Amino acid sequence: MPLYEHVFLARQDISAQQVDALLQSFRSILEERGGTVGKTEYWGLKSLAYRIKKNRKAHYALMNIDAPHEAVTELERQMRLSTDVIRFLTVKVDEHDAAPSAMMRRSDRDEREGRGDRGDRGDRGDRGGRGGRRDYRDRDRDFAPREARGPVEVEAEAEVETVDAIEGGEDS
Secondary structure, eight states: OOEEEEEEEEOTTSOHHHHHHHHHHHHHHHHHTTOEEEEEEEEEEEEEEEEETTEEEEEEEEEEEEOOHHHHHHHHHHHHHOSSEEEEEEEEESSOOSSOOHHHHHHHHHHHHTOTTTOOOOOOOSOGGGTTOOOGGGGGGGSOOOOOOOOOHHHHHHHHHHHHHHHHHHHO
16 A cells, blocks of 8 residues: 655644544544554644644644555545644655654754753854844945046047137137
């Protein structure tokens, strides 16, 4: 049977226990149709990059699925009907990774090191109060004023000659 990784996002206003109940109901849908669910991971309530259906946060969950295509199609149909599921993504893979996913490894690392989200940022150098960004509207102030250029001699001589020719032409 084909192998799939399935990630879904649940609404922010449901609890973690309700997300576990959703995982169990989706597992039963797959098992009724001849599939199995290997590993499930609850990644927690995380901020979204942009609002989805008026939600700024969502519960993330991962399922490693070994099921026929028809079972996965039915799972996705049930997720579309569920009001608790905001988004989902199913990806076909060659093999499942037995180790924790990258999302779980990251949270384990943060807990081990005791750093939180950003941790100790250390010396940030001379960044100033502007966050290290340069305001390019002020770039002309950074350079010394330019020296004034004198008139080009060729142009000045040409003007003088024309004036002399006109004056000479009037006298004749």
